[in-house]
Every structure is written in structure tokens, then in C-alpha cells.
Amino acid sequence: MKSKAAGLPLSYRLAVASRCLAALLGGYLLASMASVCIALLAPLSRVDATLIGLLLSFVFYLLAFIWCFACRSAWRAWLGVLLPSLLMAMASGIAYWMKTP
Amino acid sequence: MKEGFRQAMAWLHTWTGLIFGWLLFAIFLTGTLSYFKEEINHWSQPEVRRHALDPVNSLGLAQRYLEANAAHAGSWMIRLPNAREAALSVSWRDPEAGRRGFVSKSLDAQTGQPVEARDSRGGEFFYRFHFQLEMPYPFGRWLSTFCAFIMLVGLVTGIITHKKIFKEFFTFRPGKGQRSWLDGHNAIGVLVLPFHLMISYSSLVLFMYMVMPAGILASYSGNTGDYFNELFGRDDPPKAANVATPLVPLPTLYAKVQEQVPGARIGYIQLHNPGDSNAQVTFTQASADNIAYKRSAKWTFDGTNGALLSQGAPESGAMATAFSFAGLHMGNFAGPWLRWLYFVFGVAGTAVIGTGLVMWLGKRQLKHAKSEHMPSELRLVEVLNIASMSGLLLAVAGFFWANRLVPVALEGRADWEVNAFFLAWLLSLVHAVLRPGRRAWGEQLALGALAFALLPLVNGLTTGQGLDHSLQVGDWAMAGFDLTALAVGLFLAWAASKMLRAPKPVAKRASRAAKKPTADVVEVG
Numbered sequence: 098m099k100s101k102a103a104g105l106p107l108s109y110r111l112a113v114a115s116r117c118l119a120a121l122l123g124g125y126l127l128a129s130m131a132s133v134c135i136a137l138l139a140p141l142s143r144v145d146a147t148l149i150g151l152l153l154s155f156v157f158y159l160l161a162f163i164w165c166f167a168c169r170s171a172w173r174a175w176l177g178v179l180l181p182s183l184l185m186a187m188a189s190g191i192a193y194w195m196k197t198p
Numbered sequence: 199m200k201e202g203f204r205q206a207m208a209w210l211h212t213w214t215g216l217i218f219g220w221l222l223f224a225i226f227l228t229g230t231l232s233y234f235k236e237e238i239n240h241w242s243q244p245e246v247r248r249h250a251l252d253p254v255n256s257l258g259l260a261q262r263y264l265e266a267n268a269a270h271a272g273s274w275m276i277r278l279p280n281a282r283e284a285a286l287s288v289s290w291r292d293p294e295a296g297r298r299g300f301v302s303k304s305l306d307a308q309t310g311q312p313v314e315a316r317d318s319r320g321g322e323f324f325y326r327f328h329f330q331l332e333m334p335y336p337f338g339r340w341l342s343t344f345c346a347f348i349m350l351v352g353l354v355t356g357i358i359t360h361k362k363i364f365k366e367f368f369t370f371r372p373g374k375g376q377r378s379w380l381d382g383h384n385a386i387g388v389l390v391l392p393f394h395l396m397i398s399y400s401s402l403v404l405f406m407y408m409v410m411p412a413g414i415l416a417s418y419s420g421n422t423g424d425y426f427n428e429l430f431g432r433d434d435p436p437k438a439a440n441v442a443t444p445l446v447p448l449p450t451l452y453a454k455v456q457e458q459v460p461g462a463r464i465g466y467i468q469l470h471n472p473g474d475s476n477a478q479v480t481f482t483q484a485s486a487d488n489i490a491y492k493r494s495a496k497w498t499f500d501g502t503n504g505a506l507l508s509q510g511a512p513e514s515g516a517m518a519t520a521f522s523f524a525g526l527h528m529g530n531f532a533g534p535w536l537r538w539l540y541f542v543f544g545v546a547g548t549a550v551i552g553t554g555l556v557m558w559l560g561k562r563q564l565k566h567a568k569s570e571h572m573p574s575e576l577r578l579v580e581v582l583n584i585a586s587m588s589g590l591l592l593a594v595a596g597f598f599w600a601n602r603l604v605p606v607a608l609e610g611r612a613d614w615e616v617n618a619f620f621l622a623w624l625l626s627l628v629h630a631v632l633r634p635g636r637r638a639w640g641e642q643l644a645l646g647a648l649a650f651a652l653l654p655l656v657n658g659l660t661t662g663q664g665l666d667h668s669l670q671v672g673d674w675a676m677a678g679f680d681l682t683a684l685a686v687g688l689f690l691a692w693a694a695s696k697m698l699r700a701p702k703p704v705a706k707r708a709s710r711a712a713k714k715p716t717a718d719v720v721e722v723g
Contacts, residue, residue, distance in 0.1 A: 129413075130412070133413050136414070148516045148520055150413040151413055152519065152520060154406070155406070166206050167207065197419070
């Protein structure tokens with residue numbers, strides 16, 4: 098792929114860079130939000146729910162990473178990580194608000 | 199990346215593998231060495247004598263030493279000798295020296311006197327490098343944890359790319375250049391796949407509290423300390439009452455633990471406020487006794503009358519899971535055979551990374567086989583491949599040579615061992631830049647062969663504890679180190695002789711590779 102790379106247009110390179118950022122930062126955000134969501138919503142004791150959230154967060158990171166390079170465009174990559182993050186952030190926000198009087 | 203799913207995954211596998219491969223190689227190699235941390239310590243400090251284990255006697259010695267030398271300290275820590283570690287270690291916090299005032303001594307397990315061993319970080323150096331990369335806290339830990347995640351990505355994308363995993367596992371075509379490297383990469387990768395998955399996921403578990411703090415912050419409203427207190431079931435240490443009260447003899451407490459769990463080996467003993475009326479003593483079972491870390495395997499006693507105050511709380515299912523991953527990663531529970539298996543698996547992991555890096559370059563070199571000069575980016579990868587693989591082996595050898603040759607009395611000699619490690623690494627980088635690729639490989643591997651094969655000799659000459667001595671007295675840690683160094687030397691000599699021999703005509707290989715029907719495999723790269 099490298100030898101072909103010299104002829105690749107700038108737009109392709111930017112798209113790859115964008116996907117990398119989506120995977121790295123967007124994926125981390127998604128994983129973090131998943132761990133928060135599980136920690137606050139899982140019907141377990143506080144320490145167990147937090148622990149399970151941490152243990153599973155890397156699965157989300159892994160899936161987000163794969164998604165960002167498997168989907169059809171860089172825009173979809175961002176959408177695929179940001180939309181679930183937003184939904185989980187909202188769910189966590191409600192759970193946090195209900196737990197803290 | 200417009201192609202199908204497997205092609206996209208092959209792309210991801212190739213490029214994350216390239217960018218993080220060099221660092222992952224170093225992390226895997228030093229991690230593999232860390233499975234023999236205590237044995238390397240023993241080799242690095244041959245002055246520490248091994249005695250038959252006698253925990254009761256050792257505890258008495260430690261108490262006597264600490265009462266004589268650290269009576270004023272607010273807390274003590276005692277580590278008992280075990281099958282792998284000869285020294286009885288005591289440490290305490292010097293109240294006058296502030297937060298950094300941590301004093302540590304190694305005592306002879308029979309006399310209770312401090313051992314005047316050479317100053318060396320020994321196996322501890324490789325262990326720390328494995329997850330801190332000699333970088334300031336916390337960057338090294340972040341980077342190495344991220345590398346572990348990339349390893350996990352590499353494994354999963356590798357599995358997706360090679361979905362015909364079993365068919366390819368039974369395919370090995372030796373002596374066919376690039377194809378043999380790929381077969382080897384696949385076979386080793388699949389053979390030790392469960393280990394690879396376990397080791398990379400568990401390294402994330404070890405540092406997850408650090409790299410994924412959001413969950414803890416959210417459910418503990420920012421008080422991470424509460425999370426750890428709940429997780430490890432620990433309480434804040436008692437405050438000193440400033441009323442002098444003699445400490446109960448520690449061997450009697452040891453006997454009480456043996457009543458609770460007969461045959462339990464004790465890892466370390468922690469004391470708060472020794473010699474005070476609020477003294478507290480906590481015994482923790484050795485991590486060698488259980489696969490998982492166990493918060494329940496600890497007993498806290500009143501230090502003035504020896505009454506059992508509390509025992510560690512049992513673990514929940516989630517905790518047992520997380521603690522098992524941590525225990526599996528560290529392998530403290532492993533006996534000699536299992537420990538060697540860990541070592542072999544670690545070497546296999548290192549080899550998978552190494553073969554991957556070699557393949558990345560080999561595949562691209564084929565395309566430039568006819569031209570005089572390699573493109574500069576390929577040359578850069580070649581130099582980094584050589585320096586990160588054979589160069590690292592030379593660095594490891596340099597550390598061990600420095601351990602034997604730097605004068606024992608030299609001030610800061612432990613730092614000089616570390617300097618020797620990095621100096622050897624740097625010189626091999628310079629050498630790789632100056633010499634053509636294949637020559638550089640061959641010369642560095644040949645030097646590595648000499649450096650490792652001669653280590654047993656240097657050991658024998660400088661300490662008098664060479665193979666003739668260690669085999670006779672049955673010092674298997676010392677003999678095992680020397681024999682392993684010899685085996686590594688022989689292996690490197692074999693590799694060097696392959697590299698230094700005239701290469702097969704590349705053009706012929708290229709044409710053969712071109713003829714091969716490759717439609718059944720997704721080409722990585």
C-alpha cells in the first residue's frame with residue numbers, strides 16, 4: 098500500500114487521519130461513557146458496578162476502533178462513535194441526577 | 199480502505215503493527231524476562247546467600263533488627279524470604295525524611311545482618327521498564343497500556359484477516375522467504391493465541407483505574423480513594439497514641455495465621471505504629487499461594503496483645519474476575535514448569551511481533567529488489583527493525599556485563615548498569631544506520647551471540663559462582679540463568695550465520711512469489 102501511497106490524493110490522507118482521530122479520541126470517549134453508564138446503571142453494589150464498567154470499557158474501545166476503520170467513510174466513523182457516546186452520556190446524566198439528591 | 203471488511207482489518211493490522219511494533223517488541227521482551235525477576239535478582243546480587251526457609255526464625259530476626267534500627271518509624275514492612283527470593287527484606291518510613299524517606303534493607307535470612315550486596319536493580323529494572331519504559335510517571339504507564347490495547351487490536355484484526363485460522367495453522371512452508379515468515383507469524387500467533395489475548399487484556403485490567411477513570415469518578419463523585427478502600431477492603435491506618443507499649447513477638451502472630459490457614463505462606467507483614475499502644479500488624483498471604491490476588495487472604499492483629507482484629511473481606515464475582523486477570527498476568531502463582539511455559543509463551547509473543555515487523559519490510563523490499571537504492575522510508579523501517587530487535591538484545595547483554603564488570607564499590611553503580619543498557623542500545627542504532635541492512639543484522643546478532651555465550655564465563659571469573667559451582671551446590675536459579683544465556687548465545691549464533699551467509703538471489707524469490715496463487719489469502723499490507 099505504501100508504494101501506491103505516493104499517488105494517493107490529499108483527501109484520502111485526510112480521511113485516514115480523521116478516522117485515526119475518531120478511533121483514538123472518539124473511541125476513548127465512547128469507552129469512557131460506556132464505563133460510566135454501566136457504573137451508574139448496573140443493578141449491583143457500587144464497587145462491583147464500577148469494576149464491571151471498567152472491565153467492559155475496553156471491549157467498547159476495541160469495537161469502536163474496528164468500526165472507525167471498517168465503515169464506509171470518515172464521517173460515518175465519527176457518527177458511529179459520537180452518537181452512542183451522546184446517548185450514553187444522557188442516560189448516565191439522568192442516572193447521576195437521580196442518585197444524587 | 200474502500201475494499202471489504204477483511205481488507206480494512208488487514209490494513210489496520212499492518213499499520214498499527216508497524217507503528218507500535220518496535221515498542222511492543224521491547225515491552226514483550228522485558229516482560230518475558232520479568233517472569234524470572236527474582237532469579238535475575240539472584241544472579242545480579244550473588245552476595246545474597248540462600249538458606250533453608252524458616253519463616254518463624256526470619257520474623258524474629260526482622261523484628262529484632264527493626265526494633266534496634268527503626269524504633270522511631272511510623273510504619274514497618276517485612277517481606278519474608280521464599281523459594282525464589284533469598285533475602286529477608288525490611289523497610290520503614292523515616293519520619294524525619296518526609297514523604298520520600300523510605301529506607302529498605304536486605305537481611306541475611308540466617309544471621310539477620312544486612313547483606314552488603316552490590317548495588318543493582320537486577321530483574322527489577324526489566325520489570326519496571328516493561329510497564330514504565332523509563333519515562334516519568336504517569337506517561338510510561340499510559341503509553342505501555344496503550345501499546346497493550348494496540349496488541350489487542352492487532353490480535354483481533356489478525357484473527358479477522360486470517361479467518362481460515364486452522365487451515366493456516368497447519369501450513370508451514372519453510373525456506374520460501376517471505377511466505378515462510380508469514381506462515382511462522384501465523385502459526386506462532388495462533389498457537390499461543392489464548393495466552394496473547396489473556397496477556398494483552400489483563401495488562402489493560404492492571405491499569406484500568408488509571409487509563410479509564412471516568413467510571414470511578416462518576417460513581418464515587420470524585421473520591422477515588424473510597425473506590426480503592428471498597429475494592430481492597432482496607433481501612434485507614436490507626437493514629438499513634440504516643441503511649442510506648444512493647445510490640446507482641448511477631449512469631450506468635452505467625453502461628454495464629456497458621457491456625458487459620460494451615461500451610462499458608464506469608465508474603466509480607468505490615469506494621470503501623472510499632473511500639474505504640476495503637477500498634478497494628480497485618481499479615482498478607484504470599485501471592486504464590488493463589489492464582490488471583492486475594493483481598494481476603496490477610497489478617498490484622500492488635501500489636502500489643504496479639505488479638506485478631508479482622509480478616510480481609512471475601513471477594514465478589516466481579517472482583518474475583520478482575521483479580522484473576524491480574525494474577526494470570528503476573529504469574530506469581532506459577533511453579534518452575536509453569537513459569538518456564540510463561541517464559542516460552544512470552545518469547546513466542548515477542549517472535550510474533552518481530553516476524554510481523556520483518557514481513558512488513560520484506561514485502562515492500564521485493565518491489566524495489568531491482569533498483570540500487572531502497573526508498574528512504576523503507577530504510578528507516580529497516581534501521582529501526584535492527585535497532586529495536588538485535589539492538590535490544592545487545593542492550594540486555596550490556597546490562598548483565600555491566601553488572602559483573604562495574605566495580606562493586608563504585609558510587610551509583612546501579613545507574614551505570616542502566617546506562618550500559620541504553621548505551622549499548624544507542625550504539626546498535628548508530629551501527630544499524632552505518633551498515634547495510636543484512637550486514638547490520640548479521641554483525642549485531644553475532645556480537646549478541648558472543649555477549650550472551652560468554653556471560654557464564656564472566657560470571658564464573660568475577661564471582662566464583664559459575665556453572666561449575668552452581669550445578670554442584672544445586673543453585674538452580676544461578677545455573678538456570680547461565681544456561682539460558684548460553685542457549686540464547688547459541689540461537690543468536692545460528693541466526694547470525696544465516697544472516698551473514700550470502701543472501702539468496704532476491705529476484706528469483708520475487709518471481710517465484712509472483713507465480714504463487716495467492717487468491718485464497720488476504721494479503722496483509
